[in-house]
Amino acid sequence: MNEPLAAPSLPPYFAVIFTSIRTAVDPAGYEAMAARMLDLAARQPGYLGVESVRGDDGLGITVSYWRDLDSIEQWRHNAEHLTAQQLGRAKWYRQYQLRICRVERDHALDCACSE
Amino acid sequence: MNEPLAAPSLPPYFAVIFTSIRTAVDPAGYEAMAARMLDLAARQPGYLGVESVRGDDGLGITVSYWRDLDSIEQWRHNAEHLTAQQLGRAKWYRQYQLRICRVERDHALDCACSE
Numbered sequence: 001m002n003e004p005l006a007a008p009s010l011p012p013y014f015a016v017i018f019t020s021i022r023t024a025v026d027p028a029g030y031e032a033m034a035a036r037m038l039d040l041a042a043r044q045p046g047y048l049g050v051e052s053v054r055g056d057d058g059l060g061i062t063v064s065y066w067r068d069l070d071s072i073e074q075w076r077h078n079a080e081h082l083t084a085q086q087l088g089r090a091k092w093y094r095q096y097q098l099r100i101c102r103v104e105r106d107h108a109l110d111c112a113c114s115e
Numbered sequence: 116m117n118e119p120l121a122a123p124s125l126p127p128y129f130a131v132i133f134t135s136i137r138t139a140v141d142p143a144g145y146e147a148m149a150a151r152m153l154d155l156a157a158r159q160p161g162y163l164g165v166e167s168v169r170g171d172d173g174l175g176i177t178v179s180y181w182r183d184l185d186s187i188e189q190w191r192h193n194a195e196h197l198t199a200q201q202l203g204r205a206k207w208y209r210q211y212q213l214r215i216c217r218v219e220r221d222h223a224l225d226c227a228c229s230e
Binding site: 004005006015017019021051053054055056059063069089097098100101102108 | 132216
């Protein structure tokens with residue numbers, strides 16, 4: 001199980017912000033594929049971590065972190081990932097935005113509270 | 116009401132990725148402040164949009180988009196926002212990551228489906 005908050009190396013590194021709204025089509029197939037993609041991404045060269053949430057209203061945000069743009073390009077063209085992208089466009093996503101970003105600065109809080 | 120997916124202007128623009136895990140403290144106070152901050156942010160110079168989700172497990176991702184780094188700095192130092200940040204660190208967040216990014220490329224799908 002991943003930690004929910006990713007803690008990559010020092011900036012600069014890169015982020016892919018994927019924001020999406022699901023259709024109501026094939027939720028089980030979608031869940032299985034989403035889990036598979038998280039697992040597969042984590043084994044790619046240059047992968048630094050991921051943070052992913054989906055709300056009850058169907059809006060989801062997944063941010064994955066990468067060492068460089070080349071790692072992102074390679075993952076984008078991974079054969080199994082290409083199939084997932086195609087299915088996503090064909091049936092799972094009503095709408096999405098994909099943004100490729102360079103992380104310039106980061107800052108963390110960890111309250112180390114027991115609660 | 117905002118659109119759930121932000122559709123800012125052409126890159127480059129800037130994104131603030133705020134990923135957080137809530138404590139169980141004061142959920143009503145938190146909700147009210149979070150709504151107030153979304154509303155206030157939207158009226159700042161350079162604001163381009165926001166996307167925000169919180170999952171049932173308490174993990175949340177909010178990505179706000181800005182024209183430039185200067186707009187982000189100004190928002191960061193807004194007096195009411197400073198108070199919210201302080202309360203956030205003191206009681207509402209167990210853990211967070213804040214990342215400031217330059218969006219290099221973006222890509223959208225809108226299936227225009229009726230479903």
